[in-house]
Amino acid sequence: MERLRRTMLFMPGNNPSMLQNAGILGADSIILDLEDAVSISEKDAARILVRSAIKTIDFYDSEVVVRINPLSSGFGLGDVAEIAKVKPDALMVTKATRADVKTVCEMLTKIEAEEGFEKNSIKLFPLVESAYGIETIHEIITSSERVIGILLGGEDLTADLGIQRTPEGEEISYARAKVVSACRAHKIDAIDTPFADLNDCQGFERDIAKCKSLGMTGKAAINPRQVDTIHEIFAPTQEEIRYAQGVIEAMEEAQREGKGVFSMDGKMIDAPIIARAENVIQKAKRTGLM
Numbered sequence: 001m002e003r004l005r006r007t008m009l010f011m012p013g014n015n016p017s018m019l020q021n022a023g024i025l026g027a028d029s030i031i032l033d034l035e036d037a038v039s040i041s042e043k044d045a046a047r048i049l050v051r052s053a054i055k056t057i058d059f060y061d062s063e064v065v066v067r068i069n070p071l072s073s074g075f076g077l078g079d080v081a082e083i084a085k086v087k088p089d090a091l092m093v094t095k096a097t098r099a100d101v102k103t104v105c106e107m108l109t110k111i112e113a114e115e116g117f118e119k120n121s122i123k124l125f126p127l128v129e130s131a132y133g134i135e136t137i138h139e140i141i142t143s144s145e146r147v148i149g150i151l152l153g154g155e156d157l158t159a160d161l162g163i164q165r166t167p168e169g170e171e172i173s174y175a176r177a178k179v180v181s182a183c184r185a186h187k188i189d190a191i192d193t194p195f196a197d198l199n200d201c202q203g204f205e206r207d208i209a210k211c212k213s214l215g216m217t218g219k220a221a222i223n224p225r226q227v228d229t230i231h232e233i234f235a236p237t238q239e240e241i242r243y244a245q246g247v248i249e250a251m252e253e254a255q256r257e258g259k260g261v262f263s264m265d266g267k268m269i270d271a272p273i274i275a276r277a278e279n280v281i282q283k284a285k286r287t288g289l290m
């Protein structure tokens, strides 16, 4: 079964106490960061710490992703060379372009062969956070069969667009829709940008509800306090589950009567509505609600 990625929790790669507890924080994925959360003077130390954490810490069921530095930065290629050897589940390619993803993919193919790892076992999660990235997202996704999802980076994107980032997020609506559509087209995960204000609880809940309504499959987090809220809002509500169960029961009844289309409480039910109901039931089962 495909992995659930409702939450991807970032933590700075140079913070041993955060890394130590990574597996018990309840996030579906952990992103060990070597990029912006780590200052230039700490880059080498963070790489060593992240390598050692992957080798020694029990992450339990959480997926382990390492965010590498940009390839152009002088650290990115070394990050791939050193981190791939300890076999994280995936690498996150920062400020991704098609060329970067291809380069990292080729390096991984070589390292996997040298280390005796299964081919394509290390996956890629491009972080799309520039106007160019948004406009070439299809090329980024198709540049490697290792790509399992896209993370949208709202802060860097709005900086690149020369606009302000707001809690309401209207300015990233186009980018969110583009990421969702491209990811759905290729059946991979679409993960929303983190919400940075830990004190604005209502704004955070609105932000999660908005990205969920647009079709994002999960959301990045920057603090363990954000994990449960994201899981709760991404889960189907009891009302949605009841409605979906009603649709499935009515469909079974209609099938016995040889009908492809039927009505429930006065509303027409046909194939897309049944598919959506099945989707809700499947999500409820996977998240333990049924």
Ligand SMILES: CC(C)(COP(=O)(O)OP(=O)(O)OC[C@H]1O[C@@H](n2cnc3c(N)ncnc32)[C@H](O)[C@@H]1OP(=O)(O)O)[C@@H](O)C(=O)NCCC(=O)NCCSC(=O)C[C@@](O)(CC(=O)O)C(=O)O
Pocket (backbone or CB within 6 Å): 009, 010, 011, 012, 017, 018, 019, 033, 036, 037, 129, 152, 153, 154, 155, 156, 157, 193, 194, 222, 223, 224, 225
């Ligand atoms: C924000 C803050 C400083 C607040 O600290 P505070 O100390 O006030 O937090 P408290 O809640 O008081 O902590 C209570 C307890 O939880 C522990 N604890 C906290 N956070 C934890 C965590 N993440 N993992 C494990 N443990 C954690 C803490 O150690 C303490 O443990 P203990 O002492 O034992 O009680 C802290 O969370 C933090 O560093 N977050 C990660 C920041 C980060 O990785 N950013 C980079 C990635 S985003 C990015 O780059 C996006 C993007 O790419 C996309 C775009 O473009 O949009 C871009 O470009 O922006």
Ligand SMILES: [Mg+2]
Pocket (backbone or CB within 6 Å): 036, 129, 153, 155, 156
């Ligand atoms: Mg960024």
